[in-house]
Amino acid sequence: MLSTSSDVVNDVDDNAVARSDVHRPGLPRGVARGVFAGGVALSALLMFWGAWERRWIADDGLIVLRTVRNLLAGYGPVFNAGERVEANTSTAWTYIVYGTGWLTGIRLEYVVLGLALVLSTTAVVLAMLGAARLYRWRLRAATGTVLLLPAGALVYIAVPPARDFATSGLETCLVICWLALVWLLMVRWATPDPAGERALPGTVGILGTAFVAGLGPLVRPELAIVAGLTLAVLFLADGLTWRVRVAMVAVAGAVPVVYQIWRMGYYGLPYPNTAVSKDAGGAKWSQGFEYLGNLALPYLLWLPLLFLVAVAAVVLLSTGSGRGVRARFPARGTDMRTLVSTGRKALRTPTAVVVLILVCGVLLMLYSLRVGGDFMHGRVLLPPLFCLLLPIAVIPLQVPDRSGLGNNRPTRIAAAVAVLWAGTVLWAFFASNTTGMPEGAVVGRSGIVDERAFYSLNTGHLHPIRxxxxxxxxxxxxxxxxxxxxxxxxxxxxxxxxxxxxxxPPPEPIPPGGAGHTVFFLNLGMTSMNVGLDVRVVDQMGLAYPLAAHTERLEDGRIGHDKILYPDWVVAESGMVDRYPWLPPYLDEEWVANAKLALTCPETRELLDSSGAELTWPLFKRNLRNAFEYAGYRIDRVPEYEIQRCDLPIPPPGG
Structure with a gap:
């Protein structure tokens, strides 16, 4: 099976694996192992130290902890007790933090910091292990010594936002760790042990890979792209029985499908409320390309990518063969069954895995550009960048043996690779000490900000964590x-x-113990984590407030902040006193009255009840049935216009 399922096998004969153990003059064997181990250790240390030096927790990271606090208190996975709103984009990150906090009893901010450091460092290590396996297999018959040098891993670490969001309390650390794990598992799935000691993974390995890949949508919704393509490759590849394929689908879908059913019934939405708030299906291409330039241009990010692509091209050309090309393309006139069979065999190859991961990286980048990127410098482009760097996390430097030394092709290839690698290392040194946004703490025309610098400046703490x-x-x-x-x-x-x-104030009579507080403010994390769980915290953008989330998007609004609910709605919805002199002068009695009327719209009432009413079995079924309809429902932020949209009787002026 190996000689027909791997395009790499076409480059050498069937005895190549056996010959890989034959000694070839060159550097001592331990040198190659030591160089790779040292490169992994150095890269891991740089990632850990770089993340620690820029440690912090963002306001959005504290939003996650509010939900975890409610979970620990027994109120469920909600932001405000009694309101079923999924305010966190990453389901897996929320429950990992919750589980670790519950087991350790450690303060949640430190739980997040510890998890982030471990996951970010682990991601780099897994990425390098996967790339090393790939090159060891491809160069298993090479003469001389193959040194595996850290490359793409250093590029990622050198980009300042990568170290900023290695912590931050957000799920970036989990995203890149999951991507690296999928990469490693898929490379192992497609390549036998280069030493010839183990064959390709069997059924258990395939099911394990499918399970990990299936978790993608729970790590972050858009990772369904990576999960879907990975599972499709596993499912369609040659050599599986239908029983294994059915088991693979069941294993991959068990957790995400069950959670999806529960999410739709519990929250009344098919995806996190953050996707509704930010209209994640909308398109803002021009803003997205501005966001790309905001990351790529200050660090000259194209330069190391060009270097490493050149290295990959040199390796491919120097190890390819005409016979291998002919083997990959069946002769003209081949029947369809043979073509399908050849295509299915080609899926379980290192080349197919590399193509898969690169396509996933491109698609993730295109999705991020389509939605307009983000308001945080570099954040949402870090996973696509990491994905594209996985196949070149390390690069091979083939040191010729004695017979290959001199002014000949092997020596020239080795010299070219060494020069390109040195250029990458030199770039990494300068890029890691570059300030991508010199005035990043100021929100400018683009709406993009260096979030860590912004909060360090405005809190007066170099490392705002607690x-x-x-x-x-x-x-x-x-x-x-x-x-x-x-x-x-x-x-x-x-x-x-x-x-x-x-x-x-609340209307009288005031109940014993008070009527409770509601805080209306944009910065949900710092607000909610500095008050008790009995204080309701809502925002004008709608991350934790369905009423605001379902308003229409402002086309010219700041990216990530393009929904703004007028406070008159909150007065009406919370039932507070709606008359002067208790109303602040910038609010309007008529607007508040109109908002109260607009809230009686049957469709709006049904939407709000989907997350605010007591959860019963009939409500769960209704939510499950109507979740997609609720997700697309929008209201007008001007109360009078909303009244007209709902065909409600328009009240008389002043009435």
Whole structure:
């Protein structure tokens, strides 16, 4: 099977694996192992140290911890108790943090920091192991000594945002670790042990790979692209019985399908609420390309990619053969059955795995560009970049044996690879010390910001990690004081002053213990983590607030912040006093009254009940049935226009 299933096998004869153990004059055998082990250790150390030096937890990272706090308190996977809203994009990250926090009892900020450091470092190691396996197999019959040098791994580490988001409390560390694990498993699936000690993975290995790949949508929704293509390659490849294929589908789909059914019934949506809030299906190509330039241009990122692509081309050309090319393309006139059979055999090859991972990287990048990128410098392009670098995480430098030394082809190839690798290392040194956004702490015209620099500057902490570090962010201490000074409860609205909040009081009679507080503010993480779980926290963008999430997107809004709900809606929805002098002067009594009326729209009421009403079996079934319809439902942010859209009776002026 091996001689027909791998295009690499066409480059050497059937005894190549056996001959791979034959000694060839060159550097001592231990040197190659030592160089690779040292490269892995150095890369892992650089990733760990670089992430530690830039350690922090973003405001969005603290959003995750609010949900984890509710889980630990027994309120379920929600942001506000009693409101079933999935405010975190990565389901897997939420539950990994929850499980680790529950097992260790350690403060959640430190749980996140520890997990992020471990996962980011592990991702680099797995990426290098996969690439090393690939090159060892391809060059198993090479003479001389093959040194595997860290390359793509260094490129990724050198990009400053990669070290910023190695921590940050967000799921980037988990995403790249999952990508690296899928890469390693797929390379192992397609290549036998180069030493000839083990054959291709069997049924257990295939099912294990399918299970890991199937988790992609739970790691992050758009990773369904990678999961789907990977599973398709596994399913269609030659050599599997239909029983194994059925088992593979069952294993891959068990967790994500069960969770998807539960998500739709519990939350009333087919994907996280963040996708609704940010209209993840919309297109903002021009903003996306601006975002790409914001990452690639400051670091001259095209330069190392060009170097390493050249190295890959040299390796491929120097190890290819005409016989291998003919073997890959059947003769003209071959019948369809033979073509299909040849195609299925070709799927279980190293080349197919490399093509798979590169296609996945390109598709992930195109998706990120289509939605307009992000407002955080580089963040959403890091997984596509990491994916594209996986096949060149290490590169092979073939040192000729004594017979190959001199001014000949092997020596010239080795010299070219060495020069290109040295150029990559030199680029990495300068790029790692480059500030991609010199004024990144200021939100400019593009809407993109260096998020870590922004929060370090505005909190006064070089490494803002704990929730209380964010008390030094504008308005936060004033918020805590305002809540403490209003025992009756009320709605807190931010004011232009950093040391004051307006409070819209609840109607009388005030229940014993107060009516509770609602805070309306954009920065959900720092706000929610510095108050108790009894304080409701909602935002005008809708990450944790369905009413805002389902408003229409502002076409010219800042990327990632292009939904803004007027506070009049919150007064109406929360049931606070709707008359002057209790209303702040910038709110309008008529707008609040119109918002109250608009909230009686039957379709809107049904939408809000899908996540806010008590969850019963009939409601679960209704949510499951209507989840996609709810996801596409939109309201107008102007109450009067919403009344018209819903065909409700328009109240008289002043009424």
């Amino acid at each position: 929730a209380e570090d964010y008390l030094d962010y504008p308005r936060m201490r004033a918020m805590v004081s305002t809540i403490a000074n209003t025992p009756n409860g009320g709605l807190l609205l931010p004011t232009p002053a950093y040391d004051a909040w307006d409070v819209v």
